Structures are given as structure tokens and as C-alpha cells.
Amino acid sequence: MDCIEAILGRRSCRAFTNQIVEDEKLQKILTCATYAPSPVNKQPWEFIVVRNRAYNHKLQEEAEKVKSYIAERSKWKWVSKYKVDFISQAPVLIIVVGDPSKNGAEQFLNTPVNGYKQACAAAIENICIAAHCLGLGTLWFSLFEAKSAREIFSIASDKDPVGIICLGYPAKELVAPPRKAVCEKVQYID
Amino acid sequence: MDCIEAILGRRSCRAFTNQIVEDEKLQKILTCATYAPSPVNKQPWEFIVVRNRAYNHKLQEEAEKVKSYIAERSKWKWVSKYKVDFISQAPVLIIVVGDPSKNGAEQFLNTPVNGYKQACAAAIENICIAAHCLGLGTLWFSLFEAKSAREIFSIASDKDPVGIICLGYPAKELVAPPRKAVCEKVQYID
Numbered sequence: 339m340d341c342i343e344a345i346l347g348r349r350s351c352r353a354f355t356n357q358i359v360e361d362e363k364l365q366k367i368l369t370c371a372t373y374a375p376s377p378v379n380k381q382p383w384e385f386i387v388v389r390n391r392a393y394n395h396k397l398q399e400e401a402e403k404v405k406s407y408i409a410e411r412s413k414w415k416w417v418s419k420y421k422v423d424f425i426s427q428a429p430v431l432i433i434v435v436g437d438p439s440k441n442g443a444e445q446f447l448n449t450p451v452n453g454y455k456q457a458c459a460a461a462i463e464n465i466c467i468a469a470h471c472l473g474l475g476t477l478w479f480s481l482f483e484a485k486s487a488r489e490i491f492s493i494a495s496d497k498d499p500v501g502i503i504c505l506g507y508p509a510k511e512l513v514a515p516p517r518k519a520v521c522e523k524v525q526y527i528d
Numbered sequence: 529m530d531c532i533e534a535i536l537g538r539r540s541c542r543a544f545t546n547q548i549v550e551d552e553k554l555q556k557i558l559t560c561a562t563y564a565p566s567p568v569n570k571q572p573w574e575f576i577v578v579r580n581r582a583y584n585h586k587l588q589e590e591a592e593k594v595k596s597y598i599a600e601r602s603k604w605k606w607v608s609k610y611k612v613d614f615i616s617q618a619p620v621l622i623i624v625v626g627d628p629s630k631n632g633a634e635q636f637l638n639t640p641v642n643g644y645k646q647a648c649a650a651a652i653e654n655i656c657i658a659a660h661c662l663g664l665g666t667l668w669f670s671l672f673e674a675k676s677a678r679e680i681f682s683i684a685s686d687k688d689p690v691g692i693i694c695l696g697y698p699a700k701e702l703v704a705p706p707r708k709a710v711c712e713k714v715q716y717i718d
Contacts, residue, residue: 462646
């Protein structure tokens, strides 16, 4: 698939079929993840690939718990109605685990920046685009406590589970949410 | 260009020619940026496109200043030798400005997460990949103080200049820095 088409065609997928994700596709997607840029090429990421639904169910339970107090704190009405069944449906979860000890020089700024988090986010975007161009759907999921994710997936306490990607074949056609026009988002200094 | 090829072929570019970046290409790249995913589709980004080298020079001066104290704080020997001339060379700078008021529900976690920063990082990665597939080179630059970037580019104090992308035609062929093998970075839970 053409690259621009893949970037513009990627959608968040919230319904997956049971179809198994081919290992060849999974390896391509993971390779793309490792080709994200990172400060000083520290590659501050690790990927936990989960293909055992017992773990999906534990993560969904965590998400349900989190949803209930987020609904209360945010006062956003959609939160309690937001279904997270896609977590249990997804045949693959990829936990993107960042290593805070692998920041670049930006950690020494007067206002320090966590470059490892940005690099992990870029790796996640690569996963989402690569998956789309291989006919797969993704959801970049972030409604979980890092502490709980560490417990569920046995992640060391000094590592940061930056994001979780639900991956699988989409169960329905995906609709693009509207985007603001580029001209509303860009300012020129010429 | 094929999508997987584009993701694997993107490189950090640190030498640009004077060739002007065509407006059509720039618009495609900016459109790709706006197609990154964001929590609750809040699109928490704005893009400042700079094509006036007076600003490049100011940013380079800032980078030189930052380098000197980062070299001291980090004790990393490469920092003082790291040339940032590519900043003045780049015919285009894109400042990716995040809006901290546009976080998603993850801001209400017990350990709050700044989803807007992750979304901006995904937008930056889209810029880098789209540029590569259009024959352009990019550098994701982060050695600047947010405060200074706000002053140079007249950014409001409540906005966060998450990253700056130097964009232009590469002056030389780009070499891929080595990547760890996927098997070293992946763990399976089956």
C-alpha cells in the first residue's frame, strides 16, 4: 500500500474478528516499530506480544475499573458508555514498554523532556500504520494504570508501559472521524 | 512509495540542500500530520511552518547555548562535537505545538498521562515518514528549551512546543544507524 494512503487510511479499530494474525505480518509490524527514531538511537523500547486471552480479560477488567473512576472525575458522560470489549476480542495485544534510563540529551535541559516516551509513541504510530497497510486494525489504548499493567504483564518496576495496542482483523469497516482542515491547524512564518 | 518500505527507509537527515520544498509536498506532509490518532480525537496540535532563515539562525543560536550546558551536565563527550548547522540549512522548520488542555481521559488516571504529548509525537512520526516517501529528509530536533522556542516563534505560554522538525532535500545519502534485532526487543506471552 502507498505510504501516504496508509497514513491517511489508518483508523482506530474497536471490533475485531477471531482471525489469527499471521506471524509473518506480526514480525513485519514489530520490525517497523523498531525503526522509529529515538534520541541518540537508544531504542528505548521493548514489546510484549500477548496471544493468550486470559491476559486480555485481566486488562479489560482493569479498564472497566479505571473507567468507573475516570467517569466520576472527568464528568464526561461518554466514559461510562464507552465499551472496552475490543480488549478481549483482540487476538493480539502489544504492550510497548519504555525504558526511562534510555533518554537522550533532552533529559538535561532546564525543563527536562522524556525523550523515551516520545520515541515509544513514534514506535506505536509505526505499528498502527504498518498494521493498516497489512489489512489489520489497531487501537492505541491508554486507559490503564501503569502499576496494574506492570502486575498483569510482569513488567519491572523501573520500566514504563507507555501504551497498549490491540491488534487484529477489523470486524467492520472503519469510519474516519472528522479532522480539522489543515489550514485551521497551520500558521506560516515566511 | 510502499508504506513498509517508507517506515523502514526513514532516516534522520543532518545535511540539507538549498532546494525549495514544493508547497504541494508540504501540504501532503501537513495533512499526514493531522491524521495521527489522538485521545478522544482532540487533535491537540498546531503546526508552525517556518520558511524564513532568520528564525532558523535564532533556533541554532539557542541550540548552541543548550549544547554547552548539556555537555557539562551529561558528561557525554559527543555533545560538544555535535554540529547543529542543519538547523540553519533546513529550508523548512515545522514546530509541532501541543495543547495541554486537549488531553483525553488518561489525564484522570491515578498516575495521569499527557495524551497530547503522545499524539504530537505520533504526528511528528507521520511527518517524518510522509516526507521520506516524498524524497525529503527530516530531523526530529529536541535540544531546545520550550521557553526559548516560545519566545522565538511567538508561541503562547499555555502551549507546549513538543518538537521541531527540520525539513528539506537531503544533501547526501543517509546511512541507517544499526537497530537491535527484533528478537532482542520482543517477549511473547502465548
